[in-house]
Each structure stands twice: as C-alpha cells, then as structure tokens.
Amino acid sequence: MASATYYITAEGNDGDKDIGGGGAWSYTGTDLQFGSDSSGDAHTIGLRFVSVAIAAGSTITAATLTGHLAGFGVPDGTLRTRVYGIDEDNTAILTSDPTGRTKTTANVNWDEASKTDPIVSPSLVSIVQEIVDRGGWSSGNAMGFLILDDSSDADPASSYESYEGDSSSTFALAITWTLPASSTSSTTTSTSTSTTSSTSSSTSSTTTQWPDPNYAQGIMRITKEGRDVINSNYLDDFFFDSDYPLLKVHDYGSFTTGITGLKEIAHTLGYIPYAMVFSQYLENDGGGGVTITDEYYQHDWFLRGASYYSYGYTKIYDDKLDIVIENINTPTPGTINGFYYIFVEEVI
C-alpha cells in the first residue's frame, strides 16, 4: 500500500473557462470557478498534477481532489459538477484550452450543497484507475482532470484557489494504491548425462523480470530544512530525490598547457561522457598584444586580433578529452592552467 498527495506546482497546471458566458480559457487567474458563476454561467476547471509516481498496473484504492475556498461566494443552491479525467498517457500542460481534449469514460458526480472549506470530492478511483490502466501510462507521468458544471442551481457561485491565487492552497490530488504483484518467472533446467563414469549435472535459476514495480517504487527523498518530506511535491524542496539521477564524478584534475597545445585527458568510460573544463585564456591587452587572464573561464573561447587569432575548446571522445588551444600569430608566450571534471553520465 502506498499513498501520496500531489499539488499544482506551477503556472499552466490549473485554469478555468467560462463556458456559459463564452469566455476564453484562463490559466493565470487567481481563482477557479467551481460549477457556475454568479451569472449562472457554467464553468469548467482543468487541473494537472505532475510526477504522479504510480507504477503501471497498480490498483487504485482511494483518490480524491481537495480544494480551498478563494474567499467569495456563498452558494444559494446546490453546485453540481461532473469530474472526468483527461484521457492522456502524460497530460500535456494546460496553457492551451484543454476543454476539448478526450475525457475518460469514467466520470464522477461531485455536488456541493453548502459552502465548505476545504471541499473534498467523492471517490475518483474509477477515473484514476482508467488513466493508470492506459497502455502508455508510466510512473512519473502527469495526470489531468476536468471538472464540468452539471446543471448547478442558479447563482451558486463559489470559487477555489488557483496556483496563482495561493500556491500553498491549490487543488490537491490524494491517491492510495497497491502495487502490482512482482513479475517473477522461474526457469529450471535439468541436464543429465550418463557415460561409463556416470556424471550428471543440474542447474536451477530464477529470473526476475525488471522493472519490478515493487522494487522500483521505493523512493528516497531528502528535503531542505523546513520542508515536509512526506507531503512536499515540489521538486525544488528536495536536496535528493531518487526519481532523478545525479551527476557522478568519474575523474577530475588540473592541467597546464602551452598557448598552442593539445592536452589529452584519458578516461576509461567507453562512451561520450558529460564533462566540464575551465581554463585561463588570452585576451587583448589594449596595446596590440595579448595577456593570459588571471580568471578561469569555461573552456570555450575565441580571441581575434588584427593579425592573429586564438581559441580554446574541448573535444570529447569515448576514451579521452582533447583540450585544445590554438593560436595563429598570437604574440604572447606562456602557459595556460585549467581544470576539468568528467562525469559518469553518458551524453545521449
């Protein structure tokens, strides 16, 4: 059993549209009109939650949306809405009108007879399950919802906080689920061979097929001070999040080379790795000559004089870095110092 709560974490992930009044989709407003507005015009709310870490094949056991009152509107009658999922593997951002996107077959009535804060939806298990059961769903995808007016009573206006209105009180999606059973297959092979000396052998192996959802869903997170490691869903709150790889340092060092030179740094990775190189370089001295800088620059520079030029760059191979410095008629001798880092991660 696992559970998580997801929030709206950036502009473009919630919005509403005055359907009845012919208004345009708005994703920058400070509130979201629930059901219909004070003129009785029907509204549709769109919500998008990112990084929903539910493995494909999981069974959803609970799912609700929660919203917080934005401060105005006491319903005079019953708000009647109907909730749909956006029927996409990885719901695209809501900066364009999402009301015409394909909806899930599953939908749920959500009626509110009185002003409450917060409002909590009925169970949305059927909707979330339909999205997670999509063939293209995978853990970490974005999940979207549309909340449509469903013939609310006249003048029941009630609006709820948007990300732009109060980013700490956005709609929240709480989900509880159970992971699919581990996909494990077992292969047993037995071989017997008889000769005059009668020897026999047997082998037995168990093969676990990866990814194993039970294993893959283990998450390690370390938050910054003051952030809740359980409830925070904002990536920048985390020092470490096992959903995201870190650059691992394979090798680093310093080098010295002449102003025309090639410094070769060997590595053993066998692929093209990420690398960073900083070095001193040459700059105009203002009197027609050049000098070597005291500061260290990214090793990606070019200097052009009236009768000379000089440049530095790095070529990355699957077995080495070539740190190149070339000069044509550049009148300053000397050596250039620098340093480099090579990372384990492969450039794809």
Place this chain on the structure above:
Amino acid sequence: MSFKIKVSKSGFDVLDATDAKNFIFDSDFNHLKTAGSGSYTQAMDTTDRHTTTIAHGLAYRPLAMAYWRDTANSKWLIASADPEDTVGRHSINASCGLYCDATNIYIRLWNYTGGTTTFEVKYEFFYEGDA
C-alpha cells in the same frame, strides 16, 4: 569493511548492477553539490556591457554554469567565455560570458542589438572546482 549507499535506476537490481550509469546515487562517486544559485535581470542600453560580480565564498575557483536570454527572445543559451569574442556564435547580437576566480563568479553581458533590451540570467556554482 566500507559501507556504501546506492540507489539504482528503476529496473536495475541495486545489489547486482555493476555499471555506474545504472545508479541514481552511488556513494562510491562524488556528486556536484550546489554551493549557490541565483538569477537576475539586467537592463541594457544600446551597445552596453555589464558585469555582475557574485561572491562565492569558496576560496578556490568553482565549477559554475550560467544560462541567459534576451527577454525579447525566449531562447535560453548557455554562457560561454568572453562575450566580446564569442558574439555572433548564437546568431544574435548579444552574448554572455562566465568566468571565475578564487573570490567571485563574474557574469559579463554584452548588448549589440542596436537597441535597449533586458537580459535575464540564471546561474549556479558548485563546491566542486579547482582540482
């Protein structure tokens, strides 16, 4: 006996994986640790140059990265070296250079667009550096 902390990527057995690429975290390797980060906007007059100095407090030359854009253009670019000598590489008449010494990070902007504009810069520097 040494202890290790390893977190494998989804689909890899943390006990059996041997390729370092298959680990999200591996205590056998150092990782870049952010020492500081920030962002700012800079109004630029015609043919203006402007250098922002950021004290890093590390007493050595750190690895650093910066990205920038002309707010009239949505394209973010990675800072290179001296903008005066790299201008034109990005097919726009402006550039951003990043360099450092043992005291500061320097971000130098150069506007040669022919008009006034505003640049936006984001930067990050790390505890790892001057090897």
